[in-house]
Amino acid sequence: MGRRRRxxxxxxxxxxxxxxxxxxxxxxxGGPSPETFxxxxxxxxxxxxxxxRLLFHVLSPRPADDAAALPTPEAQAxxxxxxxxSQGYPRRALVQLPEDGSQGSRELLLALSWLxxxxxxxxxxxxxxxxxxxxxxxxxECEVLASPGPPAPRVxxxxxxxxxxxxxxxxxxxxxxxxLITSQQEHCAxxxxxxxxTRGCHSDRSLGHLSVTEAELLRDPExxxxxxxxxxxxxxxxxxxxxxxxxxxVFWQWMDTVLDACPPEASQPTFLPRILExxxxxLELVARELQAxxxxxxxxxEPRRAAWEARxxxxxxxxxxxxxxxxEAVRQELTxxxxxxxxxxxxxQPHGPHRLVRSEAGTLGGPxxxxxxxxxxxxxxxxxxxxxxxQLQGQCRQELARLVGALPGFIWILPPGC
Amino acid sequence: xxIVTVQLGQCGNQIGFEVFDALFIDSHCPQRLSSKRExxxxxxxxxxxxxxxxxxxxxxxxxxxxxxxxxxxxQTLSKAAQSGRWKYGQHSSFCQKQGSGNNWAYGYSVHGPRxxxxxxxxxxxxxxxxxxxSGFFIIMSMAGGTGSGLGxxxxxxxxxxxxxxxxxxxxxxxxxxxxxxVQNYNSVLTLSHLYRSSDALLVHENDxxxxxxxxxxxxxxxxxxDINQVLAHQLGSVFQPTYxxxxxxxxxxxxxxxxxxxxxxxxxxxxxxxxxxxxxVPHPEFKMLGVRNIPQMxxxxxxxxxxxxxxxxxxxxxxxxxxxxxxxxxxxQIRPPLPGLPNLSKMSLNKExxxxxxxANLLILRGKxxxxxxxxxxxxxxxxxxxxxxxxxxxVWRTQRAFSKYEKSAALVSNSQFLVKxxxxxxxxxxxxxxxxxxxxxxxxxxxxEEDFLDSFALLxxxxxxxxxx
Numbered sequence: 027m028g029r030r031r032r033x034x035x036x037x038x039x040x041x042x043x044x045x046x047x048x049x050x051x052x053x054x055x056g057g058p059s060p061e062t063f064x065x066x067x068x069x070x071x072x073x074x075x076x077x078x079r080l081l082f083h084v085l086s087p088r089p090a091d092d093a094a095a096l097p098t099p100e101a102q103a104x105x106x107x108x109x110x111x112s113q114g115y116p117r118r119a120l121v122q123l124p125e126d127g128s129q130g131s132r133e134l135l136l137a138l139s140w141l142x143x144x145x146x147x148x149x150x151x152x153x154x155x156x157x158x159x160x161x162x163x164x165x166x167e168c169e170v171l172a173s174p175g176p177p178a179p180r181v182x183x184x185x186x187x188x189x190x191x192x193x194x195x196x197x198x199x200x201x202x203x204x205x206l207i208t209s210q211q212e213h214c215a216x217x218x219x220x221x222x223x224t225r226g227c228h229s230d231r232s233l234g235h236l237s238v239t240e241a242e243l244l245r246d247p248e249x250x251x252x253x254x255x256x257x258x259x260x261x262x263x264x265x266x267x268x269x270x271x272x273x274x275x276v277f278w279q280w281m282d283t284v285l286d287a288c289p290p291e292a293s294q295p296t297f298l299p300r301i302l303e304x305x306x307x308x309l310e311l312v313a314r315e316l317q318a319x320x321x322x323x324x325x326x327x328e329p330r331r332a333a334w335e336a337r338x339x340x341x342x343x344x345x346x347x348x349x350x351x352x353x354e355a356v357r358q359e360l361t362x363x364x365x366x367x368x369x370x371x372x373x374x375q376p377h378g379p380h381r382l383v384r385s386e387a388g389t390l391g392g393p394x395x396x397x398x399x400x401x402x403x404x405x406x407x408x409x410x411x412x413x414x415x416x417q418l419q420g421q422c423r424q425e426l427a428r429l430v431g432a433l434p435g436f437i438w439i440l441p442p443g444c
Numbered sequence: 445x446x447i448v449t450v451q452l453g454q455c456g457n458q459i460g461f462e463v464f465d466a467l468f469i470d471s472h473c474p475q476r477l478s479s480k481r482e483x484x485x486x487x488x489x490x491x492x493x494x495x496x497x498x499x500x501x502x503x504x505x506x507x508x509x510x511x512x513x514x515x516x517x518x519q520t521l522s523k524a525a526q527s528g529r530w531k532y533g534q535h536s537s538f539c540q541k542q543g544s545g546n547n548w549a550y551g552y553s554v555h556g557p558r559x560x561x562x563x564x565x566x567x568x569x570x571x572x573x574x575x576x577x578s579g580f581f582i583i584m585s586m587a588g589g590t591g592s593g594l595g596x597x598x599x600x601x602x603x604x605x606x607x608x609x610x611x612x613x614x615x616x617x618x619x620x621x622x623x624x625x626v627q628n629y630n631s632v633l634t635l636s637h638l639y640r641s642s643d644a645l646l647v648h649e650n651d652x653x654x655x656x657x658x659x660x661x662x663x664x665x666x667x668x669x670d671i672n673q674v675l676a677h678q679l680g681s682v683f684q685p686t687y688x689x690x691x692x693x694x695x696x697x698x699x700x701x702x703x704x705x706x707x708x709x710x711x712x713x714x715x716x717x718x719x720x721x722x723x724x725v726p727h728p729e730f731k732m733l734g735v736r737n738i739p740q741m742x743x744x745x746x747x748x749x750x751x752x753x754x755x756x757x758x759x760x761x762x763x764x765x766x767x768x769x770x771x772x773x774x775x776x777q778i779r780p781p782l783p784g785l786p787n788l789s790k791m792s793l794n795k796e797x798x799x800x801x802x803x804a805n806l807l808i809l810r811g812k813x814x815x816x817x818x819x820x821x822x823x824x825x826x827x828x829x830x831x832x833x834x835x836x837x838x839x840v841w842r843t844q845r846a847f848s849k850y851e852k853s854a855a856l857v858s859n860s861q862f863l864v865k866x867x868x869x870x871x872x873x874x875x876x877x878x879x880x881x882x883x884x885x886x887x888x889x890x891x892x893x894e895e896d897f898l899d900s901f902a903l904l905x906x907x908x909x910x911x912x913x914x
Contacts, residue, residue, distance in 0.1 A: 188830070188831035190727060190729075190829075190831045191831040191832065193726075193727050193728065193729075194726050194727045194831070194832065194836075195726075196726075197725075197726025197727050197728060198722050198726040200726070201610075201721055201722040201726060202722065204608045204609075204610070205722075207608045208576065208577070208578060208608060208609065209576075211576065211577075212445075212575060212576030215575055215576060216575065
């Protein structure tokens with residue numbers, strides 16, 4: 027955890043805490059007033075609603091949108107609790123808070139500090155609201171997959187559902203998927219046009235061409251003013267974040283006093299899996315230990331396996347065939363896993379959004395990714411997923427065939443296109 | 445959003461021409477009732493879909509022409525060029541010297557693989573001209589050799605190569621009396637193959653369109669050109685632009701799919717309330733679509749007629765439930781089954797009265813006071829299968845801009861039982877021939893084995909059974 031203790035000049039200390047909290051507040055989305063923090067230390071209920079709202083903004087999977095209506099306090103509290111739990115927040119007192127959002131300001135302050143101390147929270151939030159001048163494209167979907175997303179709508183079926191209705195809905199979904207791909211392709215084709223028509227227009231030589239936003243700026247000055255306003259507000263938040271960085275020490279010292287004011291909770295040891303940078307020697311040690319364990323295991327397994335085989339030897343050829351089939355299946359799965367591992371390990375997977383820059387073949391320098399390489403990595407990932415899908419489909423087909431086989435006199439006709 | 449049309453065989457090429465011509469003429473026809481701005485938006489939307497950048501001011505159809513004989517392609521190209529309104533691209537056609545002799549197997553197994561690459565390149569070039577490709581519209585007959593056999597092959601190729609693009613096949617159902625002895629074989633093979641590779645099969649029956657020409661258009665000597673014009677009119681009334689959402693006045697960019705309207709660069713379009721493929725054919729066993737339209741008449745009669753939305757929709761609804769292809773000769777006795785009856789009796793009742801149950805319907809209204817039209821008649825749950833609610837099964841598109849010369853007009857695209865009977869008939873006839881092994885060697889000779897026939901029969905019988913038990 028990023029807490030460093032240093033001596034703070036007591037003369038500064040008086041004004042330092044409010045300044046630190048103000049900076050933090052300004053760096054957070056819709057941050058509450060510093061007074062709220064002070065009240066939260068004493069667990070005053072009037073500070074609670076603002077902190078629930080703040081935590082909701084911080085933990086919500088979608089970046090805060092000013093125009094979007096906030097969900098009800100109950101929904102906010104539920105989301106805050108469940109996201110904190112899924113991230114491993116240890117205090118049970120938080121879970122037990124009422125969901126009407128009326129209480130628990132101190133617990134919420136602790137949770138917020140926990141989030142701040144734990145990882146790059148501010149950085150992530152700032153990245154979310156960043157003004158994007160370039161045409162960006164995510165190279166992975168891991169963030170989307172990791173966020174809980176909107177809750178799945180649940181339809182309660184009264185009585186039985188006609189399978190044809192499900193097939194109909196599935197078909198609709200397929201058409202939408204195809205349409206989505208078509209619009210993505212159109213989007214890319216049009217981006218390509220903007221990039222090639224504006225070649226040489228950009229003041230930044232390493233980019234060479236304009237993005238859609240930049241091209242829009244040339245056409246629409248009012249849009250330019252709006253963009254300027256957004257940039258200014260982003261700048262203000264960045265400055266506040268810097269200020270917070272300089273002053274956070276005093277905040278943490280103050281938080282110690284908050285923690286002292288808390289009734290101690292029957293502490294359960296929490297364990298956050300975190301890979302620390304250690305020397306290679308330690309890894310070596312672990313590897314050797316693993317090796318030894320494996321050998322030991324081998325030695326134990328062999329005689330047991332021999333004994334087992336001797337016992338089942340008398341069970342006939344059917345048993346043998348089943349055994350061979352499962353061995354084969356395991357081997358295949360292992361190879362697939364190994365292949366996936368090797369592929370994943372070879373190249374560090376690129377993450378997050380990247381600006382699309384069109385460049386002449388071979389002229390790309392610097393830290394950027396090459397589109398063809400990203401595409402190659404994605405293709406191999408796609409192949410892995412498709413193999414897994416085919417395997418699952420094969421299993422379903424086998425199961426269906428088995429079920430159909432149980433009904434004599436039936437001919438099984440696959441629906442067309444399946 | 446653009447659509448690339450693939451015209452295959454004699455029938456596909458002739459119809460393709462009429463469709464483009466109908467689309468172009470309609471989008472340029474003078475409109476008293478719409479504002480200049482609205483007309484321009486309508487024109488631009490139509491152009492983006494079906495035509496590409498003009499060459500010397502003449503728009504070029506987003507189309508690829510394929511036939512194994514040069515005659516029809518040459519006629520089609522020159523007819524378009526002579527119209528002076530629009531034309532086909534200079535290098536957008538592919539033809540050979542030798543046809544398929546009405547043998548599906550020859551088109552599918554010989555012509556297909558032999559010319560696969562040339563056709564694929566041609567299509568690819570057309571696709572590259574689109575900023576965004578929404579899908580393919582493939583026009584072909586069902587009963588012949590080239591259009592149907594090669595068409596099935598090309599559709600399958602498109603499915604492999606552009607699996608995310610939508611594919612709709614316009615299929616011409618042969619006359620019941622039949623011109624070709626093996627038309628039932630060819631039809632069974634075409635339908636079963638398309639059922640696997642296409643998203644929707646939009647079917648026009650020659651017999652039905654012929655009757656429209658005779659009864660409604662008062663044409664004495666009916667030619668293929670007359671039939672194709674009626675057909676093109678129906679397709680145009682479906683594919684021309686409509687507003688993207690209920691209550692909106694933006695034109696829908698893509699007739700085949702839902703609009704996301706999120707692209708930063710273009711003006712955002714409201715998300716559509718409904719779209720053709722997603723609303724009509726998401727189920728893999730139900731892909732058959734039919735079109736009905738009203739009013740349909742010769743220009744002479746049109747001058748002396750007035751219409752009300754209530755009257756038009758009342759007729760159109762009865763056309764749907766009684767499975768009538770045109771306004772004339774509707775059986776008004778047929779009523780939707782009473783609600784609350786158990787499923788079994790509903791089924792037998794339907795059979796007796798030939799009530800046509802729908803899975804889903806899309807109604808397209810064009811013209812004056814379009815927002816005043818009352819649609820309650822189409823939202824009756826009794827019209828639809830028990831496993832879909834009307835709110836999911838019924839959709840409407842509208843525009844105030846009139847279509848062609850009709851002040852008010854309505855078209856209905858439906859996924860319903862309308863084809864069960866003809867399909868059952870074709871499968872039955874083909875099966876009888878197959879049981880006596882008649883002409884099968886003509887197919888096995890080119891690599892279509894008996895096993896393939898059996899698979900096709902099984903699939904189509906399943907389709908008939910699925911539609912019967914809605």
